[in-house]
Amino acid sequence: MPPKPSAARLLRGARAVFTVAAELARRVRRYAWPSTAGSRNRAYLRDRLVALPLLAVVAFGAFGWAYTGVRGDSAYARDRLAPALVGLAGVRASLFIAQGEAEENLAEGRAAELSGLSERYRTRVARATQNLNRVTRSGALTVAEEQELRVVSALVVDYTGWIGRAQGHATDPVLRDAELAYARSMLCSTPVAPQDSGDRYPPCPPATGSGATSIVDRVSGLERQLRERLADRAGWGDGVLAAGAVSGVASVLLAAGLWRTLSFLRRRFRIRLSVPLAAAALPLLAVPLLTADALLAQHAQRETVPVADALAERTSPKTETAAEERPFDGPDPVAIDVLADRLDDGLSEGRFGFLDGAAPFVFPVGLACAGVIGGALHAYRREYLVVARPGVVA
Numbered sequence: 001m002p003p004k005p006s007a008a009r010l011l012r013g014a015r016a017v018f019t020v021a022a023e024l025a026r027r028v029r030r031y032a033w034p035s036t037a038g039s040r041n042r043a044y045l046r047d048r049l050v051a052l053p054l055l056a057v058v059a060f061g062a063f064g065w066a067y068t069g070v071r072g073d074s075a076y077a078r079d080r081l082a083p084a085l086v087g088l089a090g091v092r093a094s095l096f097i098a099q100g101e102a103e104e105n106l107a108e109g110r111a112a113e114l115s116g117l118s119e120r121y122r123t124r125v126a127r128a129t130q131n132l133n134r135v136t137r138s139g140a141l142t143v144a145e146e147q148e149l150r151v152v153s154a155l156v157v158d159y160t161g162w163i164g165r166a167q168g169h170a171t172d173p174v175l176r177d178a179e180l181a182y183a184r185s186m187l188c189s190t191p192v193a194p195q196d197s198g199d200r201y202p203p204c205p206p207a208t209g210s211g212a213t214s215i216v217d218r219v220s221g222l223e224r225q226l227r228e229r230l231a232d233r234a235g236w237g238d239g240v241l242a243a244g245a246v247s248g249v250a251s252v253l254l255a256a257g258l259w260r261t262l263s264f265l266r267r268r269f270r271i272r273l274s275v276p277l278a279a280a281a282l283p284l285l286a287v288p289l290l291t292a293d294a295l296l297a298q299h300a301q302r303e304t305v306p307v308a309d310a311l312a313e314r315t316s317p318k319t320e321t322a323a324e325e326r327p328f329d330g331p332d333p334v335a336i337d338v339l340a341d342r343l344d345d346g347l348s349e350g351r352f353g354f355l356d357g358a359a360p361f362v363f364p365v366g367l368a369c370a371g372v373i374g375g376a377l378h379a380y381r382r383e384y385l386v387v388a389r390p391g392v393v394a
Contacts, residue, residue, distance in 0.1 A: 041268055045381040048261050052377070053370035055257060056280070059250035060366020063287065066243035067294050068359040071351075073233040074297040077304060078347035080140035081230050086340040087135040088223050089311045092216060093336060094128040095156070095187055096317035100200045102163050103180055106170050117167060120324075125160055132156065140226060148218055155215050159186045189214040201317045223312045230308055234301035255284055261377075269380065276376035280369040290362070293352045300350020304343055311339050 101121035132153050135141070141149060166179035184192070188204035189211060206212065206220035258281045265271040314334040323335045331338045 042381065044264060045377055048257070048264075049374060049377040049381060052254065052257050052261065053374040055250050055254040056366050056370040056373060059247050059254050060283070060369065061363050062243040062250065063247035063290070064359070064362030064366065066240045066247065067290055067362055069237070069240055070294040070297055071359045074301060074347065074351060076140075077230055077233060077301055078344075080138050081226055081233075082304070082308075082340075082343040082347060084135045084138040084140040085223065085226055085230075085308050085311050086336065086343065087131040087138065088219050088226070089315050089336050089339075090131040091128050091135075091152075092219055093315060093317050093320045094124040094131065095159070095215060096201055096204070097321055098124040098128070098163075099184060099187055100317065100321075102166070102183075104200070106166055106176055106180065108170075117163075121163075125156075128156060129153075135222075140229075141222070145222055145225065148222060152215055152218050152222075155186055155218075159183055159215065162186065186214060188216050220312070227305075227308050227312060230301070231305050234298070234305055236298065251284060251287055255281065258373075265380065271380075274376060274380075276372050280372045280376075283365050283369055289352075290355065290358070293355050297351045300346050303346050303350070307339055307342050307346070310334060311336065311343075315339070 098121050101118050101124065105117045105121065132149065136146065136149060162179050162183035166176050166183065169175035169179065189207045190204055192202045204216055206217045207214070208217070208221070212218065212221060258277055262274055262277055265274050265277075315336050316334075319332050319335055322329075323332055323337070
């Protein structure tokens with residue numbers, strides 16, 4: 001049976017696509033890997049004049065884009081995300097410690113009304129405010145997240161106001177406890193369970209959804225968004241992988257093409273070494289070093305993800321209080337300062353420092369190499385056309 005019209009059109013279309021692809025592959029192979037056997041000098045130099053500068057632009061352009069992306073993600077995590085995550089963890093811990101101090105001080109009644117709250121309470125409230133300012137200045141937040149952080153700052157001010165009201169009613173247990181309870185509800189939306197009522201720092205799991213209105217809920221939401229952003233940037237993106245593959249293939253073809261062109265010039269033109277082409281090949285020697293730097297930076301970012309998770313999930317006011325009261329017992333592995341140092345050290349050491357600032361110059365260097373290659377080959381081809389006799393094949 002004859003094929004259906006639609007099937008016939010599909011078959012003709014497939015043949016046309018195959019023909020075009022085969023012709024395109026032949027032309028690409030001709031320009032990227034021409035044979036020197038039996039080729040005319042003029043034709044070979046013309047093909048090299050087209051292929052080598054184009055390969056240089058593609059190789060350094062794709063590599064520069066991928067390397068800039070990896071280095072940019074590393075700098076963003078080091079200079080913005082890490083300080084913001086540390087600051088938010090400090091806000092939570094400081095406010096819980098302040099709440100525990102306020103409840104303990106106000107339980108003393110008239111003594112608290114006369115002498116005021118403890119120095120630790122004032123210090124922790126000041127630290128919470130400083131950490132909020134630190135997160136604001138970090139530059140890691142979006143516009144919506146900055147709005148959320150402003151709400152948190154306003155809630156902290158309101159929270160300290162209710163603690164002050166409780167201090168003013170320190171001798172009235174009913175008013176004092178009611179105001180302390182309201183202050184805690186602003187800090188944590190989860191009520192204190194009866195079995196945890198005697199705990200200085202009762203559990204406070206953050207809520208999600210429409211009911212997440214307390215300070216801890218909002219801070220935990222911001223932490224979750226920043227951690228997701230860190231995990232997303234720590235992974236290899238499809239664009240980076242594709243650009244790396246294109247750059248790798250183009251770099252290999254460029255290196256091989258330069259070597260074959262130097263050999264061609266030595267055999268046909270008696271040029272022992274083309275200095276411009278050799279100089280244009282030198283930047284290729286930096287590609288393995290820059291690749292190792294990118295791999296090191298990406299690995300350091302992946303290593304920071306569990307540290308960021310520990311900052312949000314394993315730090316506690318008990319740990320921070322113990323570290324403050326017993327500073328010579330040794331650092332606790334889940335203390336905020338210890339985790340902050342791990343973040344900073346991991347991201348700072350996860351790169352070659354002497355390559356800072358090199359990423360923006362990768363593509364311009366590639367353009368310069370393309371210009372040098374094109375200029376040199378154009379000069380050789382022009383000189384050959386001047387001195388060669390018509391019909392002579394060197």
